[in-house]
Structures are given as structure tokens and as C-alpha cells.
Amino acid sequence: MTSRRVVNAAVIGSVVEFYDFTLFGLAAALVFNEQFFPSASPVAGTLGAFATFAVGFFARPVGGAVFSHFGDRVGRRQMLVVTLLLMGVSTAGIGLLPTYETAGLLAPVLLTLLRVAQGFGAGAEYAGALVMTAEASDPRRRGLWAALPGAGVSAGILLATLVFTGAAALPFFETWGWRVPFLLSLAGVGVGLYFRFRVPESEIFERERSRGLSRFPMLEVVRRQPRSLLIVFVANAPFGAMSYIIQVFVLSYVTRTLGLPATVGLLANVACAAVAIVAGPLFGLLSDRVGRRPVFLGGAAFLAVFGFPMFWLLGTGDPVLVIVAVVLGYGGGITAMFAAQAALYTELFQTRYRYSGIAIAREWTAALTSGPAPFVATALVAGAGGASWPIALLITVCAVISYVAVALAPETRDTDLDTYAGDLATYSPS
Template sequence: MKKRPVTKAAVIGTALEFYDHALFGLGAAIVFDKQFFPAETPLAGTLGSFAAFAVGFLARPIGGVVFGHFGDRTGRKPMLVMTLLLMGLSTAGIGLLPTYDQVGLVAPVLLTVLRLAQGFGAGAEYAGALVLVAETSDPRRRGLWASLPGAGVQLGLLTATLVFTAVSALPSFETWAWRLPFLLSLVGVGVGLFLRFQVQESELFERERARGVSRFPALAVFRRQPRVLLIAFAANAPFGAIGYVLNVFVLSYVTRTLGLPAAVGLSAKLLASAVAIAVTPLFGLLSDRIGRRPVFLGAALFLCAFAFPMFWMVDTGHPGLVILAITVGYGVCVAGMFAVLASLLTELFDTRYRYSGVAIAREWTAALSSGPAPLVAAVLVAAAGGASWPLALLVAGCAAATAFAVLLAPETRRRDLTESVGKSSARAGAVI
């Protein structure tokens, strides 16, 4: 199978997923509190917006299990088509919702329902794209190729921020223009479907299907690779919390707590995403040369040390320092860890339940840590009277925890994906 069509379809589809996902985070931080919650209680509106954001993560583990199950039994490609449709249509639906002033409590209820649908589709979108690219790539450059859907993530975040920033400058932004970025998701759905229908199924999966697929892949991965799954859980949970504190909550912190214009936070997100697009494949390529663990640990430990200086820079209120801090923290450190996790996760799990294993490891931890992270951060800052030290402590602690988890993982750089973990581990001298 040619790598280029597969990679292009995976990257574009993942970009759309995170475009949709980022839009909801931006809306929750800037506009949803006014549109879908009572205007008389601003704090309640902010908490309600982030609660709706977090609710979407409750559906992601279910979506991960369902789509991962069928992805390991019927194929990677059909699941990627279905997740793309579900994500895009639910996002466009948000752009058509009535406001609280129009329908009262029905508005936040409808917002939550569509967020749940969005989360259900997202539960296996990135995992499926990651698995398909990894299974069709050159083993010597798997770190590079597997990191490219991660660059698609950043492309989606960048596009969402650009579009949202553009419409936020319109005088009609808070009346109707905020809906435009959500409706534009339909364009991405069309492009993504066109590309994904041209992709062939993974040859690795086809060989596995010929030998007989697992009846219940999600149960099999718990039974056959429990330690691998535990390591993947422990690495993903704190990492996800870091990403959503820096990518979602900090925007609210900059505007609501520090009183800076929304353009400052949005500019920080733009530059951070642009830098992340550039450095993600570089980190992936570096992991092909020196190993997955050294690259991941380097990025995680640097972020652990940088956490407090990062928020000191943010607290100065100087736009340049705010943008620089978020760019280094998210655009370099988080992007570096994310790039390496791509190949590490796919190499940890066997082919017969790789889709389920990656989806479960990512999405169950997302429900536990990623989704609630902005809400927890908001509560911590409120309890500290607006101080940022709880945020710095949270980021540093999570960076240390994810580094420790990866220390327990085997080095997977030279893993042969056609073999089971037991065989490849014995040959490499690793114990999993």
C-alpha cells in the first residue's frame, strides 16, 4: 500500500477531528457562557461551559470501545469514515443551536447532547488514523510517519484558532458570527470523506483477519496485555491533563483572570500550534534515531522544570511573554511528547487488538483526566484567589508522572509489528 494516500487521509481526518474539538474548547472559554447559560452568574456560566466540555470526554471511552471493537474485527477504514461523519455533523449542529435567551434550559441540554455525540465519534478517530499509518509505514521511519497524524492534530488546532480569531473580530461575533466556524466543519467532512474512500485497508490487518480475528478485542487486550495497558494508561492520563490545561484553560485564565484581550491568548495558541506542526515530525524522526523513551523523557522533564517559570511569564501580563511561555510549554514540550506517544502506543499493542488497545488507553484516560482538567484548573485558581501557582504545580506533577510511566515501558523502536509482543520482547530482551 502506498503510504502517501494513507498518511494524507489520516492527517486530514485527524485535523478535522481536532478542528471540531478545538472549536468547542474555544467556545467554552470565550462565548458559550454567554450564549447557553444565564448571564446573571458569570462564574456559573464559565463552570457550566467547561463542564459541557468535560462531558464530551465521558462518551469518548464508549466510542473508543465500540469503534475499536469493529476496527479490530471488520477493518480500520470503515470506522474512520464513520467517526469522521459523526464528528463533523455534530459540530455543525452546534452552530445551529438556539441560545439560552431563546429557549432557556433547553439550550445547555442540546449543547451537551451534541458534545456527547462529538465525543463518541472522537473516541476512536485519532486512534484509528494512528494505527492505519503505523501499520503501513516503513519500520525504520515509523516514528516519523506515526507522528504525522499528531501534526494533523496541531493543524486542526491552528485552523480552528485562526478561524475563531477571525470571526471574533466581527462586530456580530456574540450574536451570530461565532456560529460560522462550527458550520464550516461540513467542508472538512467532504474533503475528509473523499480522501478516506480512496484508502485501502491495512495489509497487516488483512493478514490478521485471514488467520482469525479476536471475538472481543477489548476484553482480549485486558487479558493478554494487562501490563502494557496499565503503562499506556499511566502515561496518557497525566499527559492529557497537561495538554488541556495549556490548550484550553489558559485561554480563559488569560482573559478572565488577568484581564488581557482574548487576542493575546488566541495569538499564543496560534503560534504554539504552528511551532508544534513544525517540531512534531522532528521529534518523531529523532525517536527513530535514538529511541522513543529518551525523546519522550527529555520533553517531559523539561516541562516539569519549566512549569513554574512558564506561569510566572504568563502572570506578567506582557503579551510577548505570555505568547512565548505557551509556545514553549505547549508548542515544544507537549508536542514533543505527543509525537513520540504515537509510535510508542502502536508498537506496544499486538495487531489483533491494536485499534482497541490504543483507543482504550487514550480515551478512558481522557475521560478521567483530560476532560475534567480545565474544570479542575478553574476551581484551583478560584480557590487560590486567582493565583497561578496551583496550575504550575499541576503541570509539573503531571509531567513527572507521565515521565515515570514511560520509564516503565519497554523501548519499542525496533519492534516488528507482525509479531506478538511476547515474541518481539523475547528477541529484544525486554520484559513486558
């Protein structure tokens, strides 16, 4: 029963986090350029909106450092309550903002500040949910259990896209209808808080507390497990870029460059999220059978090969082929990597600084690559006169880098989270 409560609490938080972040990405691609960044140049307005999207990722390492520190010092559960509340309130606040037309430059400034607050809370949300779930799971099914917050991520993406698509169909969407999806975030926060207040602290963490906790977990993980940090950092940086290019940039690309209706890109996101909800746990289960590395490497290899064909399919302008391209890219390659990395990352770090190690590596890479990815992709396409080959090449290179990083990592499937000493020098890739 306790394990189920932990999973429910972790998954609902992941749903809310990625509902909020996906919602902002969709609005940045389709709405914010006109509401907050009016310009004679459509490209300039889109770049301004994507720049604000990226700002949230720059706040994530700071939030990740703060909340993961206390997560390793005070407890996992308390921090998950705080991060969920901060994210939800910030997202609802965006739905109440004045536009540029009514408030001038104050409007984009307030949007940026709320995006920073949203990113600050998100900086430790998924890492905390992942740690809580992994530490509460049956070791024989840790890959499956750890993949469930990832399924929550996909559910959040799906929910945000469905809600935003429904709002986009409203005749008053351009005036105030776009605000409704942001205000609805408060409902998810209420449900999430209900579950999170009912879960106990991680038993593995409590046993670590009895042995003595680290005073400065971030410093200790850098000193004791630099190789683990480097592996996660190098694997996650290109992964995040690929993920947000497919989730966010492609929506803008098919709408503004290819001239397709916005509903085509939105339906593609709905389809790939629905596939990922099912495929993620299956990939996690597969990692329990064959190992974390083979599943991750398979997803990376697929994206390395599929980068150019994906944009060839997008370039046809056929709505069905556009949806197929996005589903294969995200629902296949990205989801396999995301599911396998969940258990892999938690198994690479000791309990005393597991939260900090994952948050540091994930959120710094998010700031450096995930957030700026749609902005960079937009600039590359504009510089290439609308050609997509620079983005296809970028995805191929990113996939190869992630593949190499995890190929050099140890296989961690049989790791005991409660006793693992974290000495990677005793491992060799297998």
C-alpha cells in the same frame, strides 16, 4: 502511492477531529458561558461551559470501545469513515443551536447532547488514524510517519484558532458570528471522506484476518497485555491534563483572570500550533534515531521543570511573554511527548487488538483527566484567590507521573508490527 493515500486520509481526519474539539474548547472559554449558561457569576458561567466541554470526553471511552471493537473485527478504514462523519455533523449542528435567550434550558441540553455525539465519534478517530498510518509505514521511519497524524492534530488546532479568531473580529460575533466556524466543519468532512474512501484496508490487518481475528479484542487485550495498557494509561492520563490546561484553560486564564484581550490567548494558541506542526514530525524523526523513550522522557522532564516558570511568564501580563510561555509549554514539551507516544503506543500492542488497546487507554484517560482539566484548573485558581501556583504545581506533578510511566516501559523502536507477540515480560527498560 498507497502509503501516501493512507497518510493523507489519516491526517485530514486528525485535522477535522481537533478542529472540532479545539473549536468547542475555544467557544467554551469565550462564548458559551454567555450564550448557553447565563449567570450572575462569571465564574459560574465559565464552570458551566467547561463542564459541557468535559462531557464530550466522558463520551469518548464509549465511542472508543464501540468503534475500536469493530476496527479490530471488521477493519480500520470503515470505522474511520463513520467516526469522521459523526464528528463533523455534530459540530455543524452546534452552529445551528438556539441560545438560552431563545430556548431556555433546552439550549444547554441540546448543546450537551451534540457534545456527547461529537465525543462519541472522536473516541476512536485519532487511534484509528494512528494505527492505519503506523501499519502502512516503513519500519525505519515509523516514528516520523506515526507523528504525522499528530501534526494533523496541530493543524486542526491552528485552523480552528485562526477561524475562531477571524470570527471573533466580526462586529456580529456575539449574536451569530460565533456559529460560522462550527458550520465550516462540513467542508473538512467532505475533504476527509474523499480521501478515506480512496484508501485500501491495512495490509497488516488483512494478514491478521487471514490468521483469525479476535472475537472480543477489548477483553483479549486486557487479559494478554495488561502491562501495556497500564503503561499507556498512566503515561497518557497526566499528559492529557497538561495538554488541555495549556490549550484551553490558559486562554480563559489570561482573559478572565489577567484581564488581557482574548486575542492574546488566541494568538498564543496559533503560535504554539504552528510550531507543533513543524516540531512534531521532527520529534518523530528523532525517535527513529534515538528511540521513543528518550524523546518522550525529554518532553516530560522539560514540563516538570517549566511548570512554575510558565505561569510566572503568564503572570507578567506581557502579551509577548504570554505567547512565549504557551509556545514553550505546548510546542516544546507537549509536542515532544505527543510525537514519541504515537509510535510507542502502536508498537506496544499486537495487531489483533492494537486499535482497541490504544483507544481504551487513551480515551479512558481523556475522560478522567483531559476533559475535566480546564474545569479543575478554573476551580483551583478561584479557590486560591486568583493565584496560579496550584496549576503550576499540578503540571509539575503530572509531568513527573508521565515520566515515571514511560521510564518503566520497554524501548519499542525495533518492533515488527506484523509479528510482535506482545509479551512485555521479555522486555526490560533500556
